[in-house]
Amino acid sequence: MDDLRQKYLDAVAGATDESALEDIRVQAMGKQGEVALKMRELGKMTPDERQTAGPALNKLKDEITSAIAAKKSALADAALDERLRHEWLDVTLPGRPRPQGTIHPVSQVTDEVGAIFADMGFAVAEGPQIESDWFNFDALNIPPEHPTRTEMDTFYMHRDPGDDRPPHVLRTHTSPVQIRAMAKHGAPLRVIAPGRVYRADYDQTHTPMFHQIEGLALDRDLSMANLKWVLEEFFSAFFGTGVRTRLRASHFPFTEPSAEVDIQCSWEGGMVKVGEGDDWLEVLGSGMVHPKVLSAAGVDPDQWQGFAFGMGIDRLAMLKYGIPDLRAFFDSDLRWLRHYGFPALDVPTLHGGVNR
Numbered sequence: 001m002d003d004l005r006q007k008y009l010d011a012v013a014g015a016t017d018e019s020a021l022e023d024i025r026v027q028a029m030g031k032q033g034e035v036a037l038k039m040r041e042l043g044k045m046t047p048d049e050r051q052t053a054g055p056a057l058n059k060l061k062d063e064i065t066s067a068i069a070a071k072k073s074a075l076a077d078a079a080l081d082e083r084l085r086h087e088w089l090d091v092t093l094p095g096r097p098r099p100q101g102t103i104h105p106v107s108q109v110t111d112e113v114g115a116i117f118a119d120m121g122f123a124v125a126e127g128p129q130i131e132s133d134w135f136n137f138d139a140l141n142i143p144p145e146h147p148t149r150t151e152m153d154t155f156y157m158h159r160d161p162g163d164d165r166p167p168h169v170l171r172t173h174t175s176p177v178q179i180r181a182m183a184k185h186g187a188p189l190r191v192i193a194p195g196r197v198y199r200a201d202y203d204q205t206h207t208p209m210f211h212q213i214e215g216l217a218l219d220r221d222l223s224m225a226n227l228k229w230v231l232e233e234f235f236s237a238f239f240g241t242g243v244r245t246r247l248r249a250s251h252f253p254f255t256e257p258s259a260e261v262d263i264q265c266s267w268e269g270g271m272v273k274v275g276e277g278d279d280w281l282e283v284l285g286s287g288m289v290h291p292k293v294l295s296a297a298g299v300d301p302d303q304w305q306g307f308a309f310g311m312g313i314d315r316l317a318m319l320k321y322g323i324p325d326l327r328a329f330f331d332s333d334l335r336w337l338r339h340y341g342f343p344a345l346d347v348p349t350l351h352g353g354v355n356r
């Protein structure tokens, strides 16, 4: 028994890794292991012999088992020490600076507008930027030869000769989303539709791509009074101050009657300030949705009526944040973006950004 003990304790002491330890365990205590075989011999012993041999064998088994466990943890400690010698980290080093992006004013304003209208029960609708001319014009009561089609400086998609499908255009306004939303959801309805629009135009206040936000509300008995209230609520929340509006009679094919909407402002030293003074600034087009437009979208004009409006998001951003040149919006100049951009965690609220 002593020889056996010495043999295995020496083997354990000399093992250099876990698999060697496992081999030793099997050799000693596996089914055919030396100690296991000795245990089996107990059956053939006299009760007296068994009384001494049994406990001794059990003790031997325990000794080998705990020697293996101790060696195993010693090996693991040694391995960890070895890793720590090689792998180390200087936690006193300064962090690596990461470039921080900013939220573009157009995105910021889109979110702000969305939050304000959401509070008045308007959902957000979207439509494609490449639009069929039916959605962009016909359904909005703009017939084929109507001057608006050229006034809007429309970009037409290329068609191969012989391809006589009706034309597709880059949408010239967000108004086609009115049609899509009505056709999909019917009435009653309250949606806004922000997005990119395109017109062949380029100067300080015009870029070939810009952003609009469309509004549409349908119900049994909506009127221009509801329109005016909604807009005044919107502008006051957006500019963070009471803003009066003025409706001027106008013409759009898709509304009857139609109105252009001005907001109250002052001009001082070449600076425009919204919500004070006696001047007026035109900011949007609006009106009661034309019965033909309702019909085109499958809404019964004898049952439902409503108002619609459309305005430029970029214009709103310029006004609210004092940005003088629209073209800079889309130049991707990092200095401009850092100056006018918003921190990524500046989540818009109803009055977001007003008192920055």
Ligand code: DAH
Pocket: 172, 173, 174, 175, 214, 215, 252, 254, 255, 284, 285, 286, 287, 308, 309, 310, 311
């Ligand atoms: N679609 C018009 C434009 O781009 C703006 C507009 C005017 C939208 C009147 C409307 C509206 O919904 O009722 O100039």
